[in-house]
Amino acid sequence: MVDTAALLTAYDTQMRMPPGAVPAGVRHEHDGPLLRIVGGYVGRLRAPRDVGVSGARLDRLIARQRDYFQARGEGVEWKLRAHDLPAELPERLVAAGFVAERPSTVLIGVAAEVAGDPVLPGGVELRQVTSEEDLRRVGDHQSLVWGIDGSWVSGDLISRVAADPGQITVLVAEAGERIVCTAWSLYHPGTDFVALLGGTTLPDWRRHGLYRAMLAARAREAVARGFRLLHVDASPDSAPILRRAGFHEITTSTHYHWTPPR
Template sequence: MGASGHVTTRKPLCGAAPGYRSKISTSAVVKGSGMAGITPEVAERVYAATISGYGTGAPAAVRGALGIGETRFGGGVALAVRADPSRCWSLAAGFGFTEPVTAGLVGRITDFYRAAGVTSATLQLAPSVLPADWPALAEAAGRVRQPPWVKIGAAAEEVAAPRPATDLVIRRILGDELGRWADVVLAGSGLPAGLQGMITGAMVRPGVAAYAAFDGTELVATGGLRVHEDVAHFFSGATLPHARRRGAQSALLAERARAAVAAGCRLLVGETTGEGPGEHNSSLRNVLRAGFGKLYEVQNWLWRPGYLGVRTSGSPARSLG
């Protein structure tokens, strides 16, 4: 889920479940040096609640067509999208804080995805919740390490203050523009079409807003915002290739931060892909320039049917179709 930049949104995430309101305490959040020192529990649970919106926000016809299912237990959320053409939207996150990460918990997540019929699923875990025997547990559960994401955070007012220069028009979009917005999220992220209904459904949930950059009448870049008590989650930063390097994402970051401050948020969180030796990730560079700081790396663990895995009598998939 990305906060900014066209390489961020391999898995654009957004939305909130109907009637779902987190009880996350931000009392443990302290100011760092030039950024908000956000605890992993805050960052991961806000992110997990955002994931949930894709399952609960999509219209019934879309849920049925894509085979969307969701389950919640152990403080986390697992989302399954069986007919996902990109095979990257089945995600499990937010685990390890309410109850520890054990073979039983991982097995229950795996059982859910087996029952849902997905072809792959990713478990994302903050480093602070990994048990000492995690390497052996992951191997036994058939979980394969994938490149990590970088969790980012900031004090909202610090990101809201600048007004980056751009020749594009930045504004919040209206409901009848959401289809175009979803198209750009997918195209700008290099993802296939076919998921527009799921994305637009998530964006009409309470507390969620879509922002865009326009070149004349053409929508060329996107950014999502979800208000979660006094924390705002940034996601779905994507830019069409021909509109890059024109300041779209920097301007969208600042615009969303100002909206977050107006909504009473003091903290911002998000995620982006990492940057290895010799690599240049424009998304990561954008958010760091805007005033975000790196919180930690969250490891992605991939599972596919056929892997040897821990089995339990875990909960069946709850169909949302």
């Protein structure tokens, strides 16, 4: 029997603030309990489970973040988990002009239980990529699948590789010269965790086991590097696959976005 309460405690203790090398072009700033991540595609805010203020003091803390990024002409996201405190934080964010995205399911897996040899469809090869050319292809793949401008994905991956290539692994599954699935791992030094991100498959290649193959490959490398736990903020599409692979739901997460007025 898995102790999900212990997994949640480990998550809250180790996964609230990004450790390790800061991506190239990005800087971290602190404002009270908050970490402001500045210089990326959008601003990001990370916080402990309990920010420690409420009422008018909480309103001022939120307003400072919004006003800081408004002065830069940038948007900002505040990542909030379902069990975060104070309980009034979501309504205070909305009152300050933040808009909630659809929640994701936070799932934790034991790396040794997920690791394995990736099973790929015939004609598909899996490889790790590090070159700017390949990382731009990853962004193009994300754009194609999600119908968005994925150039920021390429920029983020390139900056992370430049900052410390040992803290990120980017994988592509290719059928010939066509990328059919992408995924990457962020290794959190000093913690038990590897964050699994970016798992995206072309619609006509879904249900061929590619996402599961990416999980097995990334978990295998996590074990080889000495990491015990895998973390995913999962969409409704990927959450069922992760549960079948042995991941455990511990909470949900929601990004609250503020966008500067045009």
